[in-house]
Amino acid sequence: MAKVQFDGVRKVYDNGQVAVHGASFEIADGELMVLVGPSGCGKSTLLRMVAGLEEISAGTLRIGERVVNDVAPKDRDIAMVFQNYALYPHMTVADNLAFGLKLRGHDKAEVQRRVQGAAEALGLTSMLDKLPRAMSGGQRQRVALGRALVREPSVFLLDEPLSNLDAKLRHSVRTEIAQLHRKLGTTMIYVTHDQVEAMTLGQRIVVLNEGQIQQIDAPMALYERPANLFVAGFLGSPAMNVLRGGLQRGAAGLALLLPEGEEVPLDGAAIDPAWLGGELVVGVRPEHLQPGQGAASFKARIEGIEPVGNEIFVNLRFGTQALVMRVPPQILPAVGDDISVEVLPAALHFFDAARGERIEAQRQAA
Numbered sequence: 001m002a003k004v005q006f007d008g009v010r011k012v013y014d015n016g017q018v019a020v021h022g023a024s025f026e027i028a029d030g031e032l033m034v035l036v037g038p039s040g041c042g043k044s045t046l047l048r049m050v051a052g053l054e055e056i057s058a059g060t061l062r063i064g065e066r067v068v069n070d071v072a073p074k075d076r077d078i079a080m081v082f083q084n085y086a087l088y089p090h091m092t093v094a095d096n097l098a099f100g101l102k103l104r105g106h107d108k109a110e111v112q113r114r115v116q117g118a119a120e121a122l123g124l125t126s127m128l129d130k131l132p133r134a135m136s137g138g139q140r141q142r143v144a145l146g147r148a149l150v151r152e153p154s155v156f157l158l159d160e161p162l163s164n165l166d167a168k169l170r171h172s173v174r175t176e177i178a179q180l181h182r183k184l185g186t187t188m189i190y191v192t193h194d195q196v197e198a199m200t201l202g203q204r205i206v207v208l209n210e211g212q213i214q215q216i217d218a219p220m221a222l223y224e225r226p227a228n229l230f231v232a233g234f235l236g237s238p239a240m241n242v243l244r245g246g247l248q249r250g251a252a253g254l255a256l257l258l259p260e261g262e263e264v265p266l267d268g269a270a271i272d273p274a275w276l277g278g279e280l281v282v283g284v285r286p287e288h289l290q291p292g293q294g295a296a297s298f299k300a301r302i303e304g305i306e307p308v309g310n311e312i313f314v315n316l317r318f319g320t321q322a323l324v325m326r327v328p329p330q331i332l333p334a335v336g337d338d339i340s341v342e343v344l345p346a347a348l349h350f351f352d353a354a355r356g357e358r359i360e361a362q363r364q365a366a
């Protein structure tokens with residue numbers, strides 16, 4: 001087991017594309033860290049630099065205490081699982097698991113011990129004599145994990161390992177990976193573009209955009225205190241509502257004046273009055289809008305209702321502003337009708353309009 005340390009790690013491809021701008025952070029020994037962000041944000045490049053599959057353009061990368069910038073992949077004590085796992089079709093599960101170890105010259109007893117250990121950890125013991133084609137997609141992906149496991153590496157690297165599985169299987173293999181991590185306690189770096197996978201699997205998450213680290217924190221901390229508008233919009237489904245406007249003192253206390261003249265009441269929100277007259281972005285999660293007539297309420301038109309069973313997403317229009325409200329299953333006015341909507345002032349997020357950065361709580365305290 002080992003920690004992984006990035007110090008100003010940068011990647012510039014030969015064509016001049018800067019895929020990772022100086023990344024500095026540490027993954028603790030035994031931690032499951034998820035790298036997440038939209039396609040092209042640089043997460044695979046970051047992982048491939050740890051694997052030794054991409055050269056590091058600048059900065060220092062350490063696995064444990066050792067600088068590995070110039071260490072060959074096979075000498076890094078890592079194992080990688082890819083999206084496109086290729087099992088040997090003519091070999092049994094046992095032989096697929098053992099193959100790499102035999103190549104590396106481990107003796108028979110040691111190979112046997114590791115194959116048994118991996119098979120037990122992954123629930124493959126009864127399938128050791130099967131051929132891959134006789135197995136389901138999820139089982140085959142477990143064998144692919146097993147091939148990494150038998151290496152007993154100090155760091156596991158997983159690059160979108162579940163993308164080829166259907167939704168139900170993704171969920172069950174995800175749970176297995178989390179259990180495996182708890183059992184083994186090995187450092188894992190897991191790359192995904194899927195925010196749900198990131199939130200449910202990561203002990204901590206690195207959110208990336210355009211080669212830049214946006215924020216690193218525990219899943220719920222990212223959800224509750226996003227550092228900027230990118231993180232606020234990336235995590236959460238339906239996405240956080242964002243309203244851009246000027247902070248004014250309205251008839252009923254503080255209000256956000258939208259460009260088309262509508263006022264969103266912010267009475268009771270913890271925003272520093274020093275922002276009065278300034279341009280702000282207010283973020284409100286769909287679950288923090290509710291039908292209600294309280295002080296901080298406004299009228300919006302219902303444009304669509306999406307019942308998903310245990311809850312309903314209500315698409316609202318307030319002037320030119322589209323909003324999504326998330327409510328428990330309940331009777332609602334019809335599409336086209338107006339509804340009085342309340343915001344929960346304490347749950348609002350504030351960002352400065354110019355840079356999109358979170359206005360910190362201490363500055364919010366009036």
Ligand code: ADP
Pocket residue numbers: 013014015017018019037038039040041042043044045046
């Ligand atoms: P992600 O895994 O987040 O989708 P990547 O790390 O694969 O993103 O890519 C980051 C950026 O680097 C993208 O803009 C991508 O087009 C570019 N890139 C990736 N590989 C290469 C390469 N071999 N040569 C040039 N540019 C590349």
